[in-house]
Amino acid sequence: MAQHQVNYASTAGLPIALTSVDKLVNWGRSNSLWPLTYGLACCAIEMMASGDSRYDFDRMGTIFRASPRQADVMILAGTLSKKHSEFARRLYDQMTEPKWVISMGSCANTGGMFNTYATVQGVDRIIPVDIYLPGCAPRPETLQYAMMMLQKKIRKESANMNKNTKQDLTHQTGKRARLI
Amino acid sequence: MRKYVPKGNVQKKAYYTDRFHVVPRVPRNEVEDAHFASVVSVLKADIKESYMELGQLVIHIDNRSNFDVIKVLKEECGYTQCSEQSAVDYLAQDNEFELFWQMLNVNEAKRVRVVCRLPQGMAIDSIESLFKSANFAEREMFDMFGIKVNNHPFLKRILMPDDWEGHPLLKTYPLHGDEFASWYEVDKIFGKAYRDIIGPENRDPSKIDIEDTKRFSRVGYEVPFGGEYNSDTKEEIEYSDTFLVNYNKPKSKTLDERR
Amino acid sequence: MQQVPNKLTPFFENLNFERDDNTMVINFGPQHPSAHGQLRLVLELDGEQVVKAYPDIGYLHRGIEKMAENMTYNEFLPTTDRLDYIASTSNNYAYALAVEKLLGIEAPRRAQVIRTMLLELNRIISHLFFIATHALDVGAMSVFLYAFREREYAMDLMEDYCGARLTHSAVRIGGVPLDLPKGWIENLAAFCDKVDHEVEHTYEALLSQNRIWRMRLEDVGVISAEDALNWGCTGPMLRGSGVKYDIRKEEPYELYSELDFDIPVSDRCDSYGRYRLYMQEMRESTKILRQLMPMYAKSDSQLMAHAPQYISAPKEQIMTQNYALMQHFVLVTQGMRPPKGEVYVPTESPKGELGFYIKSEGEPYAYRLKCRAPSFFHTGLLQEILVGTYIADVVTIIGTTNIVFGEVDR
Numbered sequence: 001m002a003q004h005q006v007n008y009a010s011t012a013g014l015p016i017a018l019t020s021v022d023k024l025v026n027w028g029r030s031n032s033l034w035p036l037t038y039g040l041a042c043c044a045i046e047m048m049a050s051g052d053s054r055y056d057f058d059r060m061g062t063i064f065r066a067s068p069r070q071a072d073v074m075i076l077a078g079t080l081s082k083k084h085s086e087f088a089r090r091l092y093d094q095m096t097e098p099k100w101v102i103s104m105g106s107c108a109n110t111g112g113m114f115n116t117y118a119t120v121q122g123v124d125r126i127i128p129v130d131i132y133l134p135g136c137a138p139r140p141e142t143l144q145y146a147m148m149m150l151q152k153k154i155r156k157e158s159a160n161m162n163k164n165t166k167q168d169l170t171h172q173t174g175k176r177a178r179l180i
Numbered sequence: 181m182r183k184y185v186p187k188g189n190v191q192k193k194a195y196y197t198d199r200f201h202v203v204p205r206v207p208r209n210e211v212e213d214a215h216f217a218s219v220v221s222v223l224k225a226d227i228k229e230s231y232m233e234l235g236q237l238v239i240h241i242d243n244r245s246n247f248d249v250i251k252v253l254k255e256e257c258g259y260t261q262c263s264e265q266s267a268v269d270y271l272a273q274d275n276e277f278e279l280f281w282q283m284l285n286v287n288e289a290k291r292v293r294v295v296c297r298l299p300q301g302m303a304i305d306s307i308e309s310l311f312k313s314a315n316f317a318e319r320e321m322f323d324m325f326g327i328k329v330n331n332h333p334f335l336k337r338i339l340m341p342d343d344w345e346g347h348p349l350l351k352t353y354p355l356h357g358d359e360f361a362s363w364y365e366v367d368k369i370f371g372k373a374y375r376d377i378i379g380p381e382n383r384d385p386s387k388i389d390i391e392d393t394k395r396f397s398r399v400g401y402e403v404p405f406g407g408e409y410n411s412d413t414k415e416e417i418e419y420s421d422t423f424l425v426n427y428n429k430p431k432s433k434t435l436d437e438r439r
Numbered sequence: 440m441q442q443v444p445n446k447l448t449p450f451f452e453n454l455n456f457e458r459d460d461n462t463m464v465i466n467f468g469p470q471h472p473s474a475h476g477q478l479r480l481v482l483e484l485d486g487e488q489v490v491k492a493y494p495d496i497g498y499l500h501r502g503i504e505k506m507a508e509n510m511t512y513n514e515f516l517p518t519t520d521r522l523d524y525i526a527s528t529s530n531n532y533a534y535a536l537a538v539e540k541l542l543g544i545e546a547p548r549r550a551q552v553i554r555t556m557l558l559e560l561n562r563i564i565s566h567l568f569f570i571a572t573h574a575l576d577v578g579a580m581s582v583f584l585y586a587f588r589e590r591e592y593a594m595d596l597m598e599d600y601c602g603a604r605l606t607h608s609a610v611r612i613g614g615v616p617l618d619l620p621k622g623w624i625e626n627l628a629a630f631c632d633k634v635d636h637e638v639e640h641t642y643e644a645l646l647s648q649n650r651i652w653r654m655r656l657e658d659v660g661v662i663s664a665e666d667a668l669n670w671g672c673t674g675p676m677l678r679g680s681g682v683k684y685d686i687r688k689e690e691p692y693e694l695y696s697e698l699d700f701d702i703p704v705s706d707r708c709d710s711y712g713r714y715r716l717y718m719q720e721m722r723e724s725t726k727i728l729r730q731l732m733p734m735y736a737k738s739d740s741q742l743m744a745h746a747p748q749y750i751s752a753p754k755e756q757i758m759t760q761n762y763a764l765m766q767h768f769v770l771v772t773q774g775m776r777p778p779k780g781e782v783y784v785p786t787e788s789p790k791g792e793l794g795f796y797i798k799s800e801g802e803p804y805a806y807r808l809k810c811r812a813p814s815f816f817h818t819g820l821l822q823e824i825l826v827g828t829y830i831a832d833v834v835t836i837i838g839t840t841n842i843v844f845g846e847v848d849r
């Protein structure tokens with residue numbers, strides 16, 4: 001059977017096309033960001049509101065998916081309790097690459113006003129976060145702005161996710177390194 | 181792991197109390213209302229103390245007769261709903277819990293609170309067979325205070341995870357959780373070996389970490405995002421409590437773009 | 440990106456085929472788009488029929504009751520927003536009312552009018568949210584879009600009044616912080632007309648006679664009056680089973696004793712009856728709001744109760760009178776110290792009986808605060824009501840109970 005060379009990028013067969021492939025891929029990725037409906041608490045209501053008729057998230061190519069397998073971005077909207085933390089990590093692991101995380105609301109960022117025994121003090125303790133969105137609760141416009149920031153970030157990234165500077169636990173060196 | 185040892189009452193206390201401050205008490209009135217009077221007379225044998233407090237009848241009973249009292253309330257006095265049930269921790273003062281049941285008579289719109297004291301380590305009888313709403317309420321009480329309930333069909337933790345240690349609403353349990361609580365998610369997801377890598381929880385909202393160049397950038401001595409913290413420049417900036425005092429502009433370094 | 444190693448093992452609790460008795464155990468949640476939050480249900484199925492249901496809650500437990508023990512009474516008020524976050528003001532109000540009862544003070548007339556308005560507005564917001572999500576769960580997407588459209592207008596009104604869309608903190612202990620802004624009443628009147636119109640011409644027109652809607656709701660989630668009482672159901676769940684009990688009527692608080700409104704009851708005992716009840720309650724709420732508008736004009740302008748021991752004086756007095764300033768300073772730094780005693784105050788929140796039990800030992804911190812949340816008991820009901828139904832009806836029944844996890848788990 002004839003051997004076709006398909007993976008031009010890896011064999012450096014098309015050096016000029018590389019940046020444009022990046023651009024093309026990132027254009028596609030950034031304009032069809034499908035978030036996972038991961039409503040945890042009050043912020044989830046604002047997340048729903050941003051999908052409703054007034055704010056209309058769909059015009060940005062953002063369509064909520066119910067399954068982590070179909071989602072690109074996880075919007076962690078609300079308080080993550082310690083009991084739930086395991087499931088958040090599981091859902092994150094279930095998402096296919098490439099994947100991004102928006103942590104929506106003070107609770108997801110730092111634990112917010114719930115400085116108690118039952119709340120995870122910042123979801124970045126268990127999953128890497130790309131965009132931190134402050135507010136309690138952030139308005140729908142803010143969520144849309146965060147989404148646009150994420151799009152901007154994606155456009156800057158290399159399409160090959162392995163090369164990305166995104167760090168994970170195994171790469172951490174510093175004393176107080178956290179997942180970024 | 182070292183087990184958390186309770187340290188007495190860790191509830192927040194008023195930092196200052198006026199020497200002459202006398203705490204008044206919400207007035208407790210005689211039972212006058214005809215309906216409540218009939219309730220009291222029906223339950224005469226079991227009631228230790230009864231009074232009206234803010235429009236509701238409060239009856240104190242013995243902790244062994246709670247099932248019988250509530251049964252009489254349901255069957256003879258028309259209290260068809262048990263709206264709430266829980267406990268108050270008086271372990272530090274009296275080594276007892278105070279349990280209460282909040283009963284509602286739907287037809288007459290009257291409410292009665294049944295109160296009893298339960299010494300630590302004793303179990304209370306379940307009223308689940310009378311009011312099914314007690315099913316969840318008693319489980320919550322068990323979860324939050326560790327009070328055992330006899331004859332409950334499924335006494336298990338409800339709000340906290342099954343493998344949780346400690347009972348959060350006890351006065352000995354700190355608000356920020358004990359050692360077990362603070363590492364719970366890390367231990368569960370990554371394992372204990374990752375504790376060092378992830379680091380302890382930051383519970384101080386105003387904490388500033390000078391070596392963390394990802395989250396903080398220093399005025400005048402900026403380094404790129406995630407860059408190395410350079411310790412020789414440490415002394416050159418002087419802060420008062422709120423303001424930057426000595427800020428040497430020409431020697432300082434400002435990046436056009438930090439990231 | 441490389442996967443971070445973690446020790447979570449694959450999760451096969453989801454499907455468990457290897458059972459002797461032909462039943463299948465499935466796991467529903469805690470992340471499920473129609474679970475209304477973080478409800479986890481473990482269902483045992485025989486074919487398509489549920490033989491056992493086990494609701495697992497606590498995934499949103501945030502320790503609010505513990506927080507209450509470590510905060511002064513005024514500090515805790517914004518936290519109550521996060522209980523039933525769909526209708527925040529009703530929580531603020533229930534808490535404020537409980538503390539006021541304990542202190543023995545009463546809000547001035549204008550504050551009462553504004554509070555009642557906000558409570559009813561929140562009831563409409565919550566019911567619109569109910570119809571939106573319930574319809575979405577059952578499969579009617581367009582109702583979600585329409586109901587959220589109206590809900591946004593109500594949010595605008597709330598935002599005009601208190602500046603927040605979701606977490607209002609619009610009520611204070613002893614009154615309300617602000618007077619109504621200019622033009623608010625007119626906007627409210629327009630909004631009432633709009634809601635009345637939309638309820639009749641959009642939601643009911645879309646749903647009431649819709650064949651699919653009726654097939655999916657009629658005789659689904661049937662609960663008898665006796666069971667409803669036994670399980671501690673309140674609010675629309677209780678009235679949907681034919682028990683006419685509304686705390687606003689039976690144990691009136693605020694201005695409800697002066698207002699003329701009906702309590703809709705349905706004796707169908709099923710989800711469809713409850714849906715009709717919610718629609719009717721929105722109409723009653725607009726009726727109440729319309730009666731309140733003239734009352735507002737007639738009230739004089741005092742907003743906070745006068746009780747120097749517990750409540751700070753108005754700003755003008757603080758700025759001009761030494762004693763008021765001192766009192767204010769003490770109240771802010773140390774917090775108010777209510778008398779010793781215990782109080783349980785029920786209020787009718789959009790979801791049912793929301794009550795706060797407060798035990799005070801005379802300290803600035805509550806010795807114990809228990810929040811009696813209606814959704815908590817409605818979740819308990821699921822373990823009985825789901826048995827014998829089909830798997831497709833499970834989401835309908837969860838939707839009809841209208842549970843909010845902020846107050847289930849607290």
Ligand code: SF4
Pocket residue numbers: 041042043044077078079104105106107108112113135136137138521606
């Ligand atoms: S940040 Fe505020 S609104 Fe969002 S989940 Fe937390 S408490 Fe709720």
